[in-house]
Amino acid sequence: MxxxxxxxxxxxxxxxxxxxxxxxxxxxxxxxxxxxxxxxxxxxxxxxxxxxxxxxxxxxxxxxxxxxxxxxxxxxxxxxxxxxxxxxxxxxxxxxxxxxxxxxPPLPDSAAHAAEVVGRAAASAKHVVQTALKRLGA
CATH class of the missing domain: 1.10.10.10 (Winged helix-like DNA-binding domain superfamily/Winged helix DNA-binding domain)
Structure with missing residues (x-):
């Protein structure tokens, strides 16, 4: 989705x-x-x-x-x-x-940190894929 x-x-x-x-x-x-x-x-x-x-x-x-x-x-x-x-x-x-x-309830600090790390990794991966697709002309 x-x-x-x-x-x-x-x-x-x-x-x-x-x-x-x-x-x-x-x-x-x-x-x-x-x-x-x-x-x-x-x-x-x-x-x-x-x-x-x-x-x-x-x-x-x-x-x-x-x-x-x-x-x-x-x-x-x-x-x-x-x-x-x-x-x-x-x-x-x-x-x-x-x-x-x-x-x-708010997330424990360790869970909030893990969520932030995962979010940043996802954003970075999205950027890498978009850049690769642009280079391929897709």
Whole structure:
């Protein structure tokens, strides 16, 4: 599965997600590609490309009605982002932090260090692979 942070890093995908969120608040049964194109002013192929990424990362669901597809926001994958951000908000606000349900205990120092080492190794490996693919012209 694609890293959720890579998916939401793209501004167009964030715009699509915000549009779907607004339309969900209006109680619609999904938003068509045509509606997204019209409201965001971007091309249909671009919208379709970004919707595929959002579908693959399970951030949107699709409902088919004949030839038309209607997209809706699926918030569950965003919970991973929320879980990652909460500790930073708590640190930033200190005792005046808004009420946040943070029931996961912090990692022991050794586990946090191991996670950091693994994360850095993964980032380094990703860079090496991307560089190799660029050199190969892929």
């Amino acid at each position: 694609t890293d959720i942070f890579d998916v939401i890093a793209d501004g167009t995908r964030r715009d699509i997600l915000q549009l779907l969120l607004r339309r969900a608040a209006d109680g619609d049964g999904g938003t068509s590609v045509t509606q997204i194109v019209s409201e965001l002013g971007i091309s249909q192929p671009t919208v379709s490309k970004h919707l595929k990424v959002l579908r693959d990362s399970e951030l949107v669901t699709v409902r088919e009605d004949g030839q038309r597809r209607f997209y809706s926001l699926a918030v569950e994958p965003l919970e991973a982002v929320d879980d990652w951000l909460v500790p930073f908000l708590v640190d930033a606000y200190g005792d005046s932090a808004p009420d946040i349900d943070f029931s996961v």
